[in-house]
Amino acid sequence: MAAEAQQLTVPTEAELLQGQADLWRHSLYYMTSMAFQCAVKLGVPTTIHSLGGAASLPDLVAALSLPPAKLPYLRRIMRLLATSGVFAADNAADVVTYRLTPVSWLLLDSVAVDGHPNQTPIVLAATSRHCIEAFPQIKCTVLDLPKVIDNVPADGVVNYVAGxxxxxxxxxxxxxxxxxxxxxxxxxxxxxxxxxxxxxxxxxxxxxxxxxxxxxxxxxxxxxxxxxxxxxxxxxxxxxxxxxxxxxxxxxxxxxxxxxxxxxxxxxxxxxxxxx
CATH class of the missing domain: 3.40.50.150 (Vaccinia Virus protein VP39)
Incomplete structure (x- = not known):
């Protein structure tokens, strides 16, 4: 007897809605990386630390010497990063206060956390198209097999050697x-x-x-x-x-x-x- 064809289970409305949310999330994750890079370049983690570990948006704008008109844009970036776990957000008396999480603790300038070094260079390198160009004093040579090196275009930054x-x-x-x-x-x-x-x-x-x-x-x-x-x-x-x-x-x-x-x-x- 031929095996009966397995009946497909159609996702529920709630599952399809979650699938739609996941689809958009995976498609737009690069926006989180861009927001992450922005916060690191501004020095937001170190600023929150210097303000006692918690800071409101007006506190951050003032401490970072940003024009007041930038506050709405900073709010939107911080809201995304808090949702992603880079920062924590407390909403009390209609004032949102941002705190450090284990992720942002690793991004503090001149502060070693339990022996873990500052990870800011990793963030900046991973979110930059020109991460090697950020260190012009370093001469980098990559050794690989000829069949690999032959297909790599020269960029003037890295010296590729077949061997x-x-x-x-x-x-x-x-x-x-x-x-x-x-x-x-x-x-x-x-x-x-x-x-x-x-x-x-x-x-x-x-x-x-x-x-x-x-x-x-x-x-x-x-x-x-x-x-x-x-x-x-x-x-x-x-x-x-x-x-x-x-x-x-x-x-x-x-x-x-x-x-x-x-x-x-x-x-x-x-x-x-x-x-x-």
């Missing part, structure tokens, strides 16, 4: 490897890092390799299960694996490096400075 990281790495003050090594076996990682070591000057001259990759926690933490899932994913899809700090230390040593520092653990990711 193979197993054979050579262009000379640099520092080499950055982000979420690359976990795709490779321990033996291949040693080969890659050995080429990186050849490309940089001595530690006394400021040479280092910056490795950003997954660091598996030895104890159960909020990201521990996710890290183990990532490890199995590497086992299925690549020759690599996710490593704990001891594994990374052994690889750095085998590649000929003298020392390293685990600077920061950002969720599942760790940031290492590795020294020749």
């Amino acid at each position: 193979d990281m197993f054979k050579s790495v262009p000379p640099a003050q520092a080499v950055l490897i982000k979420l690359v090594l976990h795709h490779w076996s321990d033996e291949d990682c040693v080969k890659i890092l050995a080429q990186c070591k050849k490309a940089i000057p001595s530690r006394e001259e400021g040479g280092k390799v910056i490795v950003i990759d997954i660091v598996v926690d030895s104890s159960s933490g909020p990201t521990h299960e996710a890290e183990l899932l990532m490890d199995v994913a590497m086992m299925v899809m690549t020759n690599g694996r996710q490593r704990d700090e001891t594994d990374w230390s052994e690889i750095f040593t085998k590649a000929g490096f003298s020392d390293y520092k685990l600077l920061k653990k950002l969720g599942a990711r760790g940031v290492f400075d590795v020294y020749p």
